[in-house]
Amino acid sequence: MITNKVFKKGDKVALKDDDISGVVLAVMDKEVIVRTADGFDMSFANDLLVKEDTNSFLAEMSHVSIIDAKEWAAKYKSQPKLSKSRKQLTPPMEVDLHIQQLTHSIKGMTNHDMLTLQINTAKNRLEFAIQKKIAHIIFIHGVGEGVLREELIFLLGHYSGIEFFDAPYAKYGMGATQVSISPNAKRH
Secondary structure: OEOOOOOOOOOEEEEOOOOOEEEEEEEEOOEEEEEEOOOOEEEEEHHHEEEOOOHHHHHHOOOOOOOOHHHHHHHHOOOOOOOOOHHHHOOOEEEEOOHHHHOOOOOOOOHHHHHHHHHHHHHHHHHHHHHOOOOEEEEEOOOOOOHHHHHHHHHHOOEEEEEEEEOOHHHHOOOEEEEEEEEEEEEO
8 A cells, every 4th residue: 555645536546444446536625535435425634545556456446537626515505514523524424315316217117126126225334324324324315105205214213323303404405314324333
């Protein structure tokens, strides 16, 4: 690992005390926006990151598009920062559960198949967030008849150490659920 603290777009970086790595999307003051290998945009304080060798990584992450700092800030500016801890600087992970976001075609899928895919996606993303100690996740489920929302709430009820509530109405309307995950969250 290289410990240079000057980051630029496209640099491969890793979190010092965690198993998170990715590519730098934007650099703003002492904050670095990173797209993880799992495809999530996360914000970290400059001093929490180290630069890594990029030779093989750029080929692996060729699908990542680099955005500029202003675009990223506009996307996340409405989210309050409560403290300077790593957890608070990380924007919530958003998971869009609309079926068209999860599959290329629903041809031949029953309603049960679609709901199963949506709930399995929610479960996998929640397990990922718990494992990576991501503090907040927002599941975008839409309004519809409320079946997906009810199944999501049922799923969330099987975990201890999490709280869930309606996501901010101004941004998501009535179609999203926000989950706060404590460090000791687990499935019971």
